[in-house]
Amino acid sequence: MEKIKLILNFILGFIILTGFYFVSSVIIKFLHVPLSPVILGLILFAFALVEGIIKEEWIKTTSEFLIKNMAMFIVPFMGGLVVYKHMIMKNWLVILVVIFVTTTLMIIITGLFVEYGLKFLRLHKMRKNHD
Amino acid sequence: MINPFGFIITVLYYKAAEKMRHIPFAGKIPAIVIAGVMLVLTLEIFHIDYKIYNESACYLTLILIPATIALGYPIYKNIELLKKNKRIIYTAFVAASAFAIAATYVAAQMCHADFIVIESLLPKSVTAPIAVEISKEINAIPELTACVVALTGVFGGMFGHRILKMIKVKNDVAIGLSIGAASHVIGTARCIQENREKQVVMASVALVIVGIITAIIIPLFLVFIKQ
Structure with missing residues (x-):
């Protein structure tokens, strides 16, 4: 009995998630915006959860399962590399350099921005309270 | 009847790679990288056509659609966090996405990469499912994007904490946001090893929000560039 309930709950979550995909596909088709329907679906899904339109227990099992195994669904794309062998052979050094340089810069800049931004805010609040 | 080979081998490789987590040294390499390398080697060595492989493996990528939408769940779970320190956090999200795109474009352009390679590199700091989706949307190469994303994650996971140190x-919010924004899930996995709850939560929210913002900015950025 418990098991059947779990399976039904899993299917329900799956139907809800794909439902969001179809709704956002229709919206994108009508609006002609350059945004992937999957991303719009994700935004609408988060919004619906926060607003309480969808209950957490309807989608919890499915969402947790899908997120846990996310990397497995990406692996087939990596297999596709064999098709683009020549392009990668030609550009591999550029790709590596760009990854190293931009990722390092990005970690430094975001880290410093938030660290000092939060410090500044705290000082600002303290001064306000002092006055 | 379709050939189930691709589906079976992908699941098998991924599950095997996950089991390697307990082996010292090899356990530090993310399962997606191990499975990806094994898959590419298998296809290359046995001269298996990608089309035959993808005949059934494409059903796995189909599940990626609901899986990506499911990323809305962690946002809902941590919505309180997003309401605190709103201004700084949202500015950081937008700045990080914009900077990542601009820096990647300039760096790749300076190295004279092919334009389609540049396009495939643009979403590299975003979590793989969203990055692949962006890559499809702008007609780049999703296969290349997926690999570049994994490499970025590995780099961020290996050096992120060291660079920040x-x-x-030192602030956990700053560390989490920076790692999550720059090196998505793979970097976040390192935060879990560091055992800092606040970093993990911040990083897992940052990687989804930055992904969404990047998905909105990149198509606009390309329109602007191509003018």
């Missing part, structure tokens, strides 16, 4: 960033 060097420049004396």
Whole structure:
């Protein structure tokens, strides 16, 4: 009995998630915006959860399962590399350099921005309270 | 009847790679990288056509659609966090996405990469499912994007904490946001090893929000560039 309930709950979550995909596909088709329907679906899904339109227990099992195994669904794309062998052979050094340089810069800049931004805010609040 | 080979081998490789987590050294390499390398080697060595492989493996990528939408769940779970320190956090999200795109474009352009390679590199700091989706949307190469994303994650996971320590960033919110924004899930996995709850939560929210913002900015950026 418990098991059947779990399976039904899993299917329900799956139907809800794909439902969001179809709704956002229709919206994108009508609006002609350059945004992937999957991303719009994700935004609408988060919004619906926060607003309480969808209950957490309807989608919890499915969402947790899908997120846990996310990397497995990406692996087939990596297999596709064999098709683009020549392009990668030609550009591999550029790709590596760009990854190293931009990722390092990005970690430094975001880290410093938030660290000092939060410090500044705290000082600002303290001064306000002092006055 | 379709050939189930691709589906079976992908699941098998991924599950095997996950089991390697307990082996010292090899356990530090993310399962997606191990499975990806094994898959590419298998296809290359046995001269298996990608089309035959993808005949059934494409059903796995189909599940990626609901899986990506499911990323809305962690946002809902941590919505309180997003309401605190709103201004700084949202500015950081937008700045990080914009900077990542601009820096990648300039760096790749300076190295004279092919334009389609540049396009495939643009979403590299975003979590793989969103990055692949962006890559499809702008007609780049999703296969290349997926690999670049994994490499970025590995790099961020290996050096992220060290870099932040060097420049004396100590706040957990700052560390989490920076790692999550720059090196998505793979970097976040390192935060879990560091055992800092606050970093993990911040990083897992940052990687989804930055992904969404990047998905909105990149198509606009390309329109602007191509003018």
